[in-house]
Amino acid sequence: MFTFERKANYYETDQMGIVHHSNYIRWFEEARLEMLRAMGLPYKKMEDNGILIPVLGVSCSYKHPIRFDETLVLTLRIQNYNGVRFEMAYEGHSKETGLLSCTGTSQHCFTTPALKPIRMQKHFPRMARNISSGRRTGQSRVIQNTKTPAGLTDVIGKPGGHFFINL
Amino acid sequence: MFTFERKANYYETDQMGIVHHSNYIRWFEEARLEMLRAMGLPYKKMEDNGILIPVLGVSCSYKHPIRFDETLVLTLRIQNYNGVRFEMAYEGHSKETGLLSCTGTSQHCFTTPALKPIRMQKHFPRMARNISSGRRTGQSRVIQNTKTPAGLTDVIGKPGGHFFINL
Amino acid sequence: MFTFERKANYYETDQMGIVHHSNYIRWFEEARLEMLRAMGLPYKKMEDNGILIPVLGVSCSYKHPIRFDETLVLTLRIQNYNGVRFEMAYEGHSKETGLLSCTGTSQHCFTTPALKPIRMQKHFPRMARNISSGRRTGQSRVIQNTKTPAGLTDVIGKPGGHFFINL
Amino acid sequence: MFTFERKANYYETDQMGIVHHSNYIRWFEEARLEMLRAMGLPYKKMEDNGILIPVLGVSCSYKHPIRFDETLVLTLRIQNYNGVRFEMAYEGHSKETGLLSCTGTSQHCFTTPALKPIRMQKHFPRMARNISSGRRTGQSRVIQNTKTPAGLTDVIGKPGGHFFINL
Numbered sequence: 001m002f003t004f005e006r007k008a009n010y011y012e013t014d015q016m017g018i019v020h021h022s023n024y025i026r027w028f029e030e031a032r033l034e035m036l037r038a039m040g041l042p043y044k045k046m047e048d049n050g051i052l053i054p055v056l057g058v059s060c061s062y063k064h065p066i067r068f069d070e071t072l073v074l075t076l077r078i079q080n081y082n083g084v085r086f087e088m089a090y091e092g093h094s095k096e097t098g099l100l101s102c103t104g105t106s107q108h109c110f111t112t113p114a115l116k117p118i119r120m121q122k123h124f125p126r127m128a129r130n131i132s133s134g135r136r137t138g139q140s141r142v143i144q145n146t147k148t149p150a151g152l153t154d155v156i157g158k159p160g161g162h163f164f165i166n167l
Numbered sequence: 168m169f170t171f172e173r174k175a176n177y178y179e180t181d182q183m184g185i186v187h188h189s190n191y192i193r194w195f196e197e198a199r200l201e202m203l204r205a206m207g208l209p210y211k212k213m214e215d216n217g218i219l220i221p222v223l224g225v226s227c228s229y230k231h232p233i234r235f236d237e238t239l240v241l242t243l244r245i246q247n248y249n250g251v252r253f254e255m256a257y258e259g260h261s262k263e264t265g266l267l268s269c270t271g272t273s274q275h276c277f278t279t280p281a282l283k284p285i286r287m288q289k290h291f292p293r294m295a296r297n298i299s300s301g302r303r304t305g306q307s308r309v310i311q312n313t314k315t316p317a318g319l320t321d322v323i324g325k326p327g328g329h330f331f332i333n334l
Numbered sequence: 335m336f337t338f339e340r341k342a343n344y345y346e347t348d349q350m351g352i353v354h355h356s357n358y359i360r361w362f363e364e365a366r367l368e369m370l371r372a373m374g375l376p377y378k379k380m381e382d383n384g385i386l387i388p389v390l391g392v393s394c395s396y397k398h399p400i401r402f403d404e405t406l407v408l409t410l411r412i413q414n415y416n417g418v419r420f421e422m423a424y425e426g427h428s429k430e431t432g433l434l435s436c437t438g439t440s441q442h443c444f445t446t447p448a449l450k451p452i453r454m455q456k457h458f459p460r461m462a463r464n465i466s467s468g469r470r471t472g473q474s475r476v477i478q479n480t481k482t483p484a485g486l487t488d489v490i491g492k493p494g495g496h497f498f499i500n501l
Numbered sequence: 502m503f504t505f506e507r508k509a510n511y512y513e514t515d516q517m518g519i520v521h522h523s524n525y526i527r528w529f530e531e532a533r534l535e536m537l538r539a540m541g542l543p544y545k546k547m548e549d550n551g552i553l554i555p556v557l558g559v560s561c562s563y564k565h566p567i568r569f570d571e572t573l574v575l576t577l578r579i580q581n582y583n584g585v586r587f588e589m590a591y592e593g594h595s596k597e598t599g600l601l602s603c604t605g606t607s608q609h610c611f612t613t614p615a616l617k618p619i620r621m622q623k624h625f626p627r628m629a630r631n632i633s634s635g636r637r638t639g640q641s642r643v644i645q646n647t648k649t650p651a652g653l654t655d656v657i658g659k660p661g662g663h664f665f666i667n668l
Contacts, residue, residue, distance in 0.1 A: 009527070009530070009531055009534075010348060010349070010530055010531075010534060010544070011348060011354050011356055011527045013348050013349040014344060014345060014348065014349070015214075015344070015348070015350075015351045015352075015402060016219060016221065016282075016349075017349045018221075018282075018349075020345050021192065021221075021222040021225060022189050022190075022192040022196070022345055023189075025188065025189040025225075026189045026510070026512045029189070029510070029511055029512055030510055030511075033510075033511060042570070043511070043570070044569060044570040047182075047569075052183060054183065054185075054188075054229070054232075055188040056229055057226070057227060057228040057229060058188060058192075058225075058226065058227055059224070059225065059226035059227075060224060060225055060226075061223065061224045062221070062222055062223055065221075065282065068349060068545055068548075069544070069545040115183075115185075115232065176360070176363070176364055177363060177364075177367060177377070177515060177516070178360045178363055178515060178521050178523055180515050180516035181511060181512060181514050181515065181516070182515070182516060182517075182519075182569060183516075184516045185516075187512050189512055196343070196344055196345055197343055200343075200344060209403070210344070210403070211402060211403040214402075235377075235381075235516060236376070236378040349548075350616075352555075352616075355526065355555075355556040356523050356527045356530070357523075359522065359523040359526055360523045381516075386517060388517065388519075388563070388566075389522040389563055390562065390563055391560070391561060391562040391563060392522060392526075392559075392560065392561055393558070393559065393560035393561075394559055394560075395557065395558040396555070396556055396557055396558060399555075399616065449517075449519075449566065
């Protein structure tokens with residue numbers, strides 16, 4: 001499980017006086033990319049190495065609105081991964097009120113810059129193996145920043161350690 | 168069923184070279200509000216009269232990316248309505264290629280400006296009745312612009328005709 | 335002079351109940367790209383042919399706010415062009431009230447995809463010549479859609495006619 | 502002088518592979534509101550007390566693009582204040598490369614929620630006096646967070662200390 005905090009900006013509100021619902025989808029992306037970074041898989045490096053992670057789907061349930069200057073605390077995790085696709089789950093609370101603000105999911109795959117799917121198992125075996133082994137442990141651990149994770153080895157071609165994803 | 172066309176703007180693309188996925192949620196809103204207008208229920212007038220229609224949830228499946236300058240043709244309809252909540256369904260195709268681009272849903276309710284739910288049946292009976300009768304017909308008709316629809320009567324207090332929602 | 339109309343979307347408002355000021359900068363872009371299209375220089379084709387037109391600067395003065403569902407009528411023109419850089423001027427009025435809403439400018443150059451400046455005179459002489467000749471006429475004409483403008487010849491390598499820019 | 506750091510989000514890029522120019526205008530706002538907070542004038546409290554600070558104008562010069570995951574370091578200051586209007590100046594550098602990325606300005610006034618101008622001197626004398634005295638010192642100091650600044654007294658009716666704005 002990964003935690004991400006984000007204060008609502010003024011330009012993210014609408015005339016209903018609350019954050020416009022489309023912005024939660026953007027916050028999910030911010031949180032997801034920070035989680036990837038914490039897993040030792042900074043998305044910028046992945047893109048530089050020709051791996052894109054487009055969004056196949058999103059969903060969001062709005063429970064209690066977030067207002068300007070309020071902070072959303074998002075917790076997120078990878079809840080499904082089959083070597084080709086994975087799904088993220090999100091849950092957001094207001095830092096100020098503690099109220100549940102939103103729950104959501106997003107689905108993703110790995111592709112080339114031309115948006116052709118990449119079978120991670122085949123082309124990035126170490127990254128795929130580690131994601132899988134993380135899944136198999138069935139344990140919920142906080143993702144650690146590791147300097148040279150094995151997963152990144154596939155991406156930037158340097159030896160590394162291990163990382164685990166909460167499942 | 169209602170149809171809405173929208174050309175992708177440059178500022179809606181991201182560095183993947185495609186429209187950023189969050190923008191489809193905004194396009195759904197644009198289409199939805201145009202459909203309400205075509206139903207004789209312009210959202211601006213509803214808000215002016217104290218009726219808000221916040222979003223309770225959204226989902227979107229991305230099938231084929233839309234690129235800058237490409238036009239998305241969205242078809243949308245109300246697929247559930249119980250007097251308090253309703254659900255919209257969306258389907259988008261590229262005007263240029265004909266490819267299915269996205270499918271999605273959004274869930275809504277009616278509230279006061281303080282975001283308290285409004286029971287339409289009780290407070291706006293004519294609007295509610297017409298929406299229901301539209302549903303009961305079970306027929307799929309194109310929504311007609313009627314100058315003074317009965318639904319709007321509830322909102323702006325003038326006598327009106329009939330409008331039907333495709334279901 | 336070129337005219338562009340744009341209705342304000344709900345998601346473009348902020349909690350002040352007006353269109354957020356940053357969106358005018360986006361609307362300027364929409365209008366500018368429509369003007370380029372009307373000049374026979376669709377930006378998508380320019381980019382496909384390796385010509386980018388990044389923004390060097392923008393300014394906007396806000397005179398009277400635009401609100402949700404209101405339509406901004408933008409008039410725009412190229413007011414300076416020296417073969418390398420050009421400047422656009424914008425003026426926006428509310429379609430509903432006629433009130434002056436905004437005035438603005440944007441400055442641009444032509445570059446390669448790596449953002450290296452392109453000297454249009456040298457590499458795209460016909461496009462540059464036509465822009466210049468348009469300027470020299472000193473006349474204000476509405477830009478016409480011409481099927482195969484000379485300017486486009488430089489871009490897509492086919493013979494073409496003439497186009498003029500209002501100055 | 503106030504400093505504000507902001508990492509570029511993926512959804513803020515466009516297909517040119519750089520942050521879309523409109524987003525700098527939004528970042529200026531983020532930085533400005535953080536500066537107001539540091540001055541003891543949190544904008545949320547000002548709005549809650551009926552003082553709005555709409556934007557009268559903006560300008561931005563783009564010197565060197567910011568890319569996804571890069572951090573913009575913005576320094577900003579109030580460079581003009583006449584009791585009714587004030588102007589902010591911005592300068593942004595890339596944290597990673599040190600390159601000058603942008604310079605800009607924004608102009609503002611104080612208004613009621615109905616967007617009627619407020620003469621600060623008359624209606625919020627202490628806040629106005631302190632802003633002026635800050636100006637008169639002619640010194641460049643980093644704005645300190647003070648728990649109960651005099652300025653805020655005007656707004657929320659509690660006694661306070663002093664704050665100074667760099668000019």
